[in-house]
Amino acid sequence: MPPPPPPRQDFPAFPFATYPIQTEFMSFLYSALSSGPRALALLESPTGTGKTLSIICSALQWLLDHRDAASLGHPERANGSAPAAVGGEDDEPDWMRDFTLQPLPPKKDIRKKSETHPSRRHGTKKVGGSEKSEGIRENDDEEEFLLDEYESDDGEGTGRQAGKRAHCGGASSSSSSSSESEDDEDEEEATPKVYFTSRTHSQVSQFVGELKRTNFSGKLRTVCLGSRKSLCINTDVQKLGSATRINERCLELLKNKKSSKIKLRAVLSHLEAYLNRFQNVLGAGNRRYIQTLTVLTRSFLRCLISNEDCSSAVTSMTINKFLFSLDIDNINIVKLCQYLKESNIVHKVSGYANKLFITENGVCNLNHGQQHGEGSSITSFQALTDLLRSLLYCNDDGRIIVARHKPGGQPEDAYIKFVMLCAEKTFSEVTDDAHVVIMAGGTLQPIEETRLRLFPGLLPSDIKFFSCNHIVPPESILPIAVTCGPSGKKFDFSHSSRSSLNMIEELGRFLCNIVTIVPEGIVMFFSSYEYEKQVYDAWMASGTISKISKKKHVFREPRSSVDVEVILNKYKEAIQSCSKGSGDTSVNGALLLAVVGGKISEGINFSDGMGRCVLMVGLPYPSPDDIELMETIKHIGNYSTSSVIGDDKPFNGNDECKLEPGFDVLRKSGKSGREYYENLCMKAVNQSIGRAIRHVNDYAAMLLVDSRYAHTS
Structure with a gap:
């Protein structure tokens, strides 16, 4: 097996004469990429020293060298990375799914989205173990909103969808789809890939602009991912300001519909309407999970109602306290999240709610709908799903922030939000799967703080660190x-x-x-x-x-x-x-x-x-009034209080985090919290x-x- 290519000292793609610190920066980054897998490097260079262009010319040069080595008959490198696809004409349908540099899975099939199978529209449809009821037979247009039977393995907490879902693209495991697969196209995914991420969209835009100045722009395919708030080109939508409103408006325009923001109360009404209509034909598994979702949604709404005895409208809780306070600690959140992932419940319920609105108000009045736009409903359902997933973390990994609605206040002022405190758990999803992780910035020091927050399991000697002075004379x-x-x-x-x-x-x-x-x-x-x-x-x-x-x-x-x-x-x-x-x-x-x-x-x-x-x-x-920041400082500074309990302690009803003034939190916090x-x-x-x-x-x-x-x- 050939050794990895040696670090380069020349980077011909750099469009200008390089300064010595730029050459050192690029060479160090190239060497870090070659030292994978699971390598981690921190590169610090002051603002204005050409970091963006240096990263492009070094990382993409390594990528081309890696692919050239694969094309010359070296499909695997000593670091264990997979062969890279040569050429640049294949589509990449999985780029939104994968955030890792990983080998190609064997015999990976990526299929075109197919039309609904004819069997969905013809013949007898069995739902929940019985034939369609007379009511569904009389309204064939409602069949598309039916969920396929869902079977849950009670012992393991996993479920499976029995039958082919109506609106899901991709390959089917049933033998009836074998004839369709003849027309499907197999696409090979190019690996490895380089992902450039930044905290601001302006820096991502700068990255694309710098990339166009190099000859890599004609050799490699590039896609810029970002939020609708920053990349939407519709000026009317941009004027909405709020990221949530922009997201919902974009979804509505894609469907040529208009509607207002969907609240949690509307999600509850959609679930109730769907269950009332189809409960007689739904299987036991679907009925049980939809009822559970309804109970949880009611509990969340009740949580947002202002408590007159509460001195503060904003409360911070541990995950356990949140579950106990709403009396939902006996619900299996793991299985519920699995159901949301495997079933098509969100689209079915949203689609049926939209149909009800059209039936009651007519198509002409659709633009004036206040609570039944399908795109907005899906957005609200997704927010509910994200909240449920956050409840799967360990008790001390984060905090639930609840802002209750007060009389006379705005409805949008009430919210439930999960704040992740253990950054290393989130960051480990990247470091565990990526070939190499490079962190570059102008102010990375103190390095020890960065290490303890993001990868405390690594020793300082395991982290490659580069730092240089400014190119500008004093x-x-x-x-x-x-x-x-x-x-x-x-x-x-x-x-x-x-x-x-x-x-x-x-x-x-x-x-x-x-x-x-x-x-x-x-x-x-x-x-x-x-x-x-x-x-x-x-x-x-x-x-x-x-x-x-x-x-x-x-x-x-x-x-x-x-x-x-x-x-x-x-x-x-x-x-x-x-x-x-x-x-x-x-x-x-x-x-x-x-x-x-x-x-x-x-x-x-x-x-x-x-x-x-x-x-x-x-x-x-x-x-100091930022409650999320104060909770983070408490966590970093090992700020302990008897009102916060962990998973290993019995619930005593007092693990609601006391909201002390921010300055008091800072004074009581440990040294690391204040330094942060x-x-x-x-x-x-x-x-x-x-x-x-x-x-x-x-x-x-x-x-x-x-x-x-x-x-x-």
Whole structure:
């Protein structure tokens, strides 16, 4: 068996002359990919050093080398990876299913979606062990909503669908489908594959743009996966804003239907209507599971009703407490989730609910339906399914967050959400199956925190780590901790002091001085949209904005992602027009007010004149009122309280997590929990100020406006 190819030192696909740190970065990544399987590497390189292009040229060069080795008669490498398919014309129908780099299964058949078998429409249909009832026979159009008989193995908690489902594509195990398989096409899946993932869609878009600059774009197939919220091209849908509303609207448009958001109450009504109509012809297994779903849905609805005796509308519970409080701990959630996976219950119930609405209101009134759009119903059913699956985790793996509906509040304010606390369990699904996992970023340190959170089972020596300095010389960067304002007032933008009108006015005077001496573009980051609005409104009232406008055009980061590109283009055009000397000669650039963790702080380049100065106002600590974050910090910091129990302790009715104020949680948390909270802040600072330095000839000033930046801790 031939050894793996040696690490490359040359990467011809890189479209520019490489800097030494870029060559080192690519060579290290190539070596890490060659050292699999189950290898793990962390590569840290500052923002603006060309990480994206380096990752592309190194990873895809390894991929081509790997496939070339397979085409030369070496189908397997020493690391055990599978042969790679040569050529690029085969379809990949499984790309949405697989998130791993894995070998080809033997004799894998991928078939085209076929039409419903004629036997579904002709002959006698047996459901639940008996022939169709007279009622179904009189309404043949309702037959499509019937579930096939479901048999559950009580001892093992598994089930099987007895018979062929009506609307499922794929191969059938019955002999009657043998004649159809002659026309099916077998497709070979190309392996290995490289998956590039990122936290923001702007970085994914940047990745695609950088890929097009290399010659790999003509050699390898690429598909960009993302949410409808970020990639939908329908402007009317994008205006909806909410990710849930956008998802539902897309589903509705695909079916040429319109409807409003489906609530949990509507899901319950759909289940009840379906069970009432078909309970006499459904098998015992289907009836039992649909009844169980109905009971669970009623319990979840009851949980969302406000309790007048409860001092807080938001509650955090362990999984056990949640089940016990709703009296559903005796329900086998494992078997129920198996049923949801194997049966076609979601589509059957949603389809029947949609038919009922059309029958009662007519097709012409379908656009005005409030609760019976099939696409919205499916989305709500999927949310219910996800919640049920989360209940399968161990008791201490996560928390159930329940926000109850209060009188006078909005219905959408009530929700049930599962928060995963054990990141290593989720991440292990990737590391266990992938050939190699590469984590690259500008702020990966402290490495020990990353290791303990994501892969605590690995020793530090098992992790390959690469780090390098910036390509920009030190004299091109001017970092300054600004501790006080022009009048000598100490800058303190902590949570208790930042809303002071005197503090905001002092910040305004400082900014008025900065805009007169810094040319071109200035980006000013605030800790939140709310604080940015508070400062902007105060400056508008005091006349500070009008003073700044005499030197800089002022722009604000929009909350909607749809408007971000428009604002950025206007910001860029304003700077370019000033540089060319056109327009008002007294105006020397533009000011952009942005938010840490918003649309602009990650993945956006403010190179050259777009960002000659970056101002960071305060330390952007996450809000201590974020209950999900506080639960995570409790978990990381081994924050223990007698009100939280584990699976190994008997239930005593007190394992509802006490919602203490966030600052109290931080004070009582262990050292690792506090460090995690502080690291979130400093990583956000690094991400934001790194937007301004994007290439070797770039330069900028970074002004950290808060007296706490002058302290060592």
